[in-house]
Amino acid sequence: MTKLSIADLDLGGRTVLMRVDFNVPIRAGVVDNDQRIVAALPTIRHALAHGAAVVLMSHLGRPGGEVKRELSLRPVAACLAGHLGREVGFVDDCVGAAVTVGVEAMQPGDVLLLENLRFHPGEENPEREPGFADMLARLGDVYVNDAFGTAHRAHASMVAVAEHFERRAAGLLLVKELEYFNRALSDPARPFIAVLGGAKVSDKILVLQHLLDKIDRLIVGGAMAYTFLHSQGIEVGDSHVEQDKVDLAASIVAAAAAKNVDLLLPVDHVCGRVFDVSTPPEVVDTAAIPPGWIGLDIGPVTARVYAQAIAAAGTVIWNGPMGVFEWAAFSAGTMTVARACAESSALTIVGGGDSASAATKSGLADRFDHISTGGGASLELLEGKTLPGVEVLSDG
Numbered sequence: 001m002t003k004l005s006i007a008d009l010d011l012g013g014r015t016v017l018m019r020v021d022f023n024v025p026i027r028a029g030v031v032d033n034d035q036r037i038v039a040a041l042p043t044i045r046h047a048l049a050h051g052a053a054v055v056l057m058s059h060l061g062r063p064g065g066e067v068k069r070e071l072s073l074r075p076v077a078a079c080l081a082g083h084l085g086r087e088v089g090f091v092d093d094c095v096g097a098a099v100t101v102g103v104e105a106m107q108p109g110d111v112l113l114l115e116n117l118r119f120h121p122g123e124e125n126p127e128r129e130p131g132f133a134d135m136l137a138r139l140g141d142v143y144v145n146d147a148f149g150t151a152h153r154a155h156a157s158m159v160a161v162a163e164h165f166e167r168r169a170a171g172l173l174l175v176k177e178l179e180y181f182n183r184a185l186s187d188p189a190r191p192f193i194a195v196l197g198g199a200k201v202s203d204k205i206l207v208l209q210h211l212l213d214k215i216d217r218l219i220v221g222g223a224m225a226y227t228f229l230h231s232q233g234i235e236v237g238d239s240h241v242e243q244d245k246v247d248l249a250a251s252i253v254a255a256a257a258a259k260n261v262d263l264l265l266p267v268d269h270v271c272g273r274v275f276d277v278s279t280p281p282e283v284v285d286t287a288a289i290p291p292g293w294i295g296l297d298i299g300p301v302t303a304r305v306y307a308q309a310i311a312a313a314g315t316v317i318w319n320g321p322m323g324v325f326e327w328a329a330f331s332a333g334t335m336t337v338a339r340a341c342a343e344s345s346a347l348t349i350v351g352g353g354d355s356a357s358a359a360t361k362s363g364l365a366d367r368f369d370h371i372s373t374g375g376g377a378s379l380e381l382l383e384g385k386t387l388p389g390v391e392v393l394s395d396g
Contacts, residue, residue: 003170003178004394006043006144012051013108017140018043018171019157021147021373022058022076031079035360036149039373041083043146043171044111053106055139056113057094057157059150065121065128077113088113094120095135103139123156133160146171149352149374151389158389168393173373178390180349180370181381189314189347190216195306195337197222197320198354201245206383207319208252217262217313219306221298221322221333225266228253229287237271237289264309268299270323270330281329297323298333307340316341319351319382321358338362351378
């Protein structure tokens with residue numbers, strides 16, 4: 001999937017309307033984690049270096065089409081200015097007369113951040129504000145989308161605005177995301193291993209079904225592993241099991257066997273009596289978990305087995321933690337997987353969300369080949385879906 005890139009455009013003297021993903025945590029009026037802002041810097045700097053003025057649009061949180069000042073993007077403008085080393089203008093809306101005046105006054109090298117798109121109902125529900133996309137589209141000469149984290153949403157700024165422009169380009173971050181996932185899914189170095197974790201089988205059904213035709217080995221951890229173990233008649237104590245997905249888990253086990261995909265499930269566990277950060281950890285050294293215990297992490301033997309498999313891989317896609325990694329007593333399994341991926345010679349891709357947080361927590365994030373900025377978008381790519389925010393862009 002090759003899309004037109006911002007690098008293919010002549011930007012001199014033009015105003016670039018750029019969709020970015022600045023949906024970042026803000027605490028006491030200050031950006032608490034600037035990773036998504038940093039990820040967008042190469043595209044913004046490219047536009048500025050090539051003589052453009054840049055109008056940035058993003059959402060923040062879920063205000064539901066209403067103005068909620070605690071979800072204002074104003075703190076993001078200050079953070080971005082610090083990274084760029086130049087002033088970043090800010091307007092208190094994303095459409096309207098004040099915005100138009102601000103944009104018309106811009107010169108090459110200027111940067112202007114618009115207020116939260118989701119303060120308008122037309123962003124998520126275009127039929128509620130039919131003219132919203134039209135007004136946004138008037139703010140630029142060129143459209144660039146660098147918001148991979150929102151590319152699976154057919155929102156106004158992602159699709160309807162883009163449709164107003166003859167040439168619609170991907171930003172450098174979006175290009176990078178697509179290139180890495182395409183490389184893994186279309187022409188992987190083998191063995192190709194998928195490491196899937198997290199809470200629910202239901203969250204990963206389509207991923208599992210799509211990847212079984214592509215991978216050589218499937219590693220399962222996290223709470224979803226207990227539904228798989230239960231489907232094989234293995235006792236899991238009081239661990240979380242999706243009862244309505246037990247048959248599905250059994251069918252995935254059977255499908256993996258039929259396709260010669262090596263499926264690895266936990267053979268030991270780190271358990272607690274209750275689901276609470278203060279519960280004392282207890283290693284259960286069998287695949288079966290006694291009654292009254294809850295599996296909260298893969299055990300040390302399982303972690304070593306998983307790490308050895310990753311070390312022998314040619315390509316690894318990791319999506320979902322191996323346990324409750326936010327709690328120190330139950331983080332070892334996830335950290336072992338993170339370390340194994342970082343130390344592997346394989347192409348290693350982390351699929352956003354909690355996995356990205358875990359990779360960062362490990363302190364080894366710079367040793368992964370790619371950590372995705374989009375949890376939901378990366379999942380849909382792994383499911384084999386087309387992303388609306390990508391599909392609308394011009395072909396390269």
